[in-house]
Amino acid sequence: MASIPSATVGRLVTYLRVLATLADRGIVRTSSDDLAREARVSAFQVRKDLAYFGRFGTRGAGYDVDALSTELHRILGLERAWNVAIIGMGRLGSALADYPNMARYNFCLQAAFDVAPEKVGTVVAGVPVYAMRELPERVREHDVQVALLTVPGEGAQAATEALAAAGVRGIVNFASTVLDPPEGVHVEAIDFLAGLKRVSYALHAETSDDERAAS
Amino acid sequence: MASIPSATVGRLVTYLRVLATLADRGIVRTSSDDLAREARVSAFQVRKDLAYFGRFGTRGAGYDVDALSTELHRILGLERAWNVAIIGMGRLGSALADYPNMARYNFCLQAAFDVAPEKVGTVVAGVPVYAMRELPERVREHDVQVALLTVPGEGAQAATEALAAAGVRGIVNFASTVLDPPEGVHVEAIDFLAGLKRVSYALHAETSDDERAAS
Structure with missing residues (x-):
């Protein structure tokens, strides 16, 4: 191919x-x-x-x-299953853990990670939450191939490097910072505001048309 | 234009x-x-x-x-400010309320709505949470032009119709259901899994290459 x-x-x-x-x-x-x-x-x-x-x-x-x-x-490549981890179990990470349709595309959520001691050891949407420092061994244990990165911007690059060192080669970045991934790691950035900006254009274009029609 | x-x-x-x-x-x-x-x-x-x-x-x-x-x-159309509301203050809605960079593009979060009585009357990320039934008057009060829709799939269409009736013409749909918006309402759908699927392709294509090289 x-x-x-x-x-x-x-x-x-x-x-x-x-x-x-x-x-x-x-x-x-x-x-x-x-x-x-x-x-x-x-x-x-x-x-x-x-x-x-x-x-x-x-x-x-x-x-x-x-x-x-x-x-x-x-x-x-969606016929095979991908093992997925969520890095950062804040509101966004927890929302993603609950997101329907993941399994429909063979994305198997295996593990989640956070730095907050009160979250570590809990189970969210059926998924165990581990401490960030456990990442290397837990990634191997669960054979995680892809990570959803939802940590605050300032922690995103360090998390990326930890993931790469643990052998994760695919990252979906929900943080608003741009990552500089190590060689061989594929990053896809999610722009939360892209939808809002497209709506802005649509409404703005209509308004301009209306104003032209009225003038 | x-x-x-x-x-x-x-x-x-x-x-x-x-x-x-x-x-x-x-x-x-x-x-x-x-x-x-x-x-x-x-x-x-x-x-x-x-x-x-x-x-x-x-x-x-x-x-x-x-x-x-x-x-x-x-x-x-991002030079002008757009007034934004979040419909559904679950984990995703709350995460969006906190999302940095909204103000950078002149998106002014004005109000949030939820059906849960325990959320109504609270303030999240500086934004008041109103009851869904207050939507018509609160949308007008805050001059809301764009809505971020994060309600569960089964409530998305009804919320869309309520928003349209209240005069909102732009909706960013984070629910996994497809909306049938009333005439004149512009909907942009966010596919949370799109990033994961693109990563899947990238890793899959590499693996196929490796297998070909090894055979």
Whole structure:
């Protein structure tokens, strides 16, 4: 499998989410037009992205929701299970521990870590909370491959280095700081405010239109 | 201003985040190559996106971080302040109330809402928590324009309709359900698992490469 550009990977992730919502609504077939509208890209883009991986659709008949979803799972490496840990059990970390749908994508939450003594030894959403200093041995014990990083910004880089030293190669960074990951560690940053900024544009563009129409 | 395709808006939001991190590091000039690498798109795409809005860069000299950032704020409607409310003060809602950087983009958190009687009347991160049934009058009182929706999935659609009836036209949906918003209401969905899925692809692609190399 040739490496896929990360912009394409991002769109495949979006298509997969759209397919999940279609499946939840009991819809069994879809089209590049439907996928494009829900994913907010062009139908041409959908067809081009999916063409990377061979032919899924039948001309004129669209895509089978289940089959395409299975194929995207395979491409994204979601057929296998990933063992996940949460680093930082504050409000965000606890919210993530409870987030539904993790298991749907084979993400198995195995462990959580925090520095606060009163949290260590508790169980949140079925997951044991360990002390940060136990990270090396607990990561190995639970065979953790991916970490969700929700520590305060100032602790994020040190946590990243501890994770890398323990052998974790994938980190989803919810902190607002930019990480400088060690070689071989893949970091995906989550921008909580991205949704707000896109809404801002949408409302702002409408207001500008209204003002132009009124002038 | 002509309407910008939503994929472009999404990338502008990413460029703005990259610029903020460059500014935090004390960097005053950047290039389309730098922006492209950090935003994980092509340099051609960066230049094409920014060309929508006239010429920012100077050939060979790149972009002024501050000036480009100011311009993106203007385009995205972030020069003006938006009044924001959080609907659902569970762990995620409380975490969002505390999220740094909101004010940096002129998002003014004004009010929060919950159904739990023990939360109503409290103040979280400086923001008053009201009962859901007070939503219509409190939204008007605080002139709320945008809502962050963090209620459980089964309550999300009803909350959306209440917000729309109260005049809120922008919603960022953190619930895992898909909303059917009333006409004129703009919804942006946040997929918490998108980062995890992109990490999954990155690790999976590496593993496949390693296996090929070993065989």
